Amino acid sequence: MKDKNKIIAGLVVFIAAITFPFWFNLGKAAPAPELVLTAKAKAAKTCVMSTEFMKANHMQLLDVWRHNVVRRSERMFVSPDGKLYDMSLSNTCLDCHSNKAEFCDRCHDYASVSPYCWDCHIDNPKGE
């Protein structure tokens, strides 16, 4: 066991190298994006579900929407407070949230997720 020092030195270098990205970026976290609501979204006050639910679960909800619309021809969404909505990403979601760049993209870029919804669904149904 004459190599103890070499091993410890090697370990220190290894741990330093492997943790480099963490301490190099310490305190430099990008600020959470600010989302902009359109006037229409502000006026509506509530989304199809509560804001907390939408923040955490909009992807699961959209998955339910796409499955039920395409595969079961169910297009009507009844929200907890009894309001009816047409289950459509382009025509219902983006009707209110017509500012995709400030509302959807900012968060998606921040979280580094790139959903391919927009390859088919047209992102600004109002043509603004």
Place this chain on the structure above:
Amino acid sequence: MKNSRRRFLQIAGVSALGLGAKPVLNAFASGGAEGPGYHVAKGEDARSAKQWAMVIDTRKLQTAEALEPIIEACNKIHNIPTGIENKNHEIKWIWETHYHNAFTDKASSFLDEAVENRPFLLLCNHCENPPCVRACPTKATFKNENGIVMMDFHRCIGCRFCMAACPFGARSFNFRDPRPFIKETNKEFPTRMKGVVEKCNFCAERLAVGKQPACVEASNGAIAFGDLYDEHSEVRELLKENYTIRRKQTLGTEPAVYYIV
């Protein structure tokens, strides 16, 4: 019983599997459409049938000009790319062809000239026994409870087995991004992307809100649409009174598009 190291690892492994399986099972179990406080349903105006069917009265559609507005209506509302120069890349939902190409098993040598020279409107037959559905490995093509053979573009992997299986050439593959070829985008309906197969959907999105398919609306009464298994439907009335033919009937796919000649 003496505990060996092997025995301990076996028990640990099975226990870990049990713990790990719970969230996975939960994820699978949450397939229903009932969520926290919400539920989904069909619209009140939604039209339903056992098997939607179409009867095309070709006597009222004698010329290519008569077919144009019908094809145009479909192309426009479904964002179908037109004007792709390469014929192999064309996207067709509803199109016209010559009698001999439409009814390959019916062509005799000496035909009624009026019928032989008539243009025929072709579209997906929404077969009662669709071979494309059997061929699709991902169930992206499926038959819904209305008898419409539907495409789920979210699931299509572009393998084109369905195209090989379809004896009617009713399916088109997007070899390229269709968006540059759509003259006027209808913002209500999605476009498709490169790498998926697409086809006529009998305007499932219009039936869901109580409307007729676009081609039926644009045909000025030359095309009828209704439930094949409803004795009093418009299509059944027409089938009772007229001699009709179907495409490639001998294959047994039971096409749901009938032609009055």
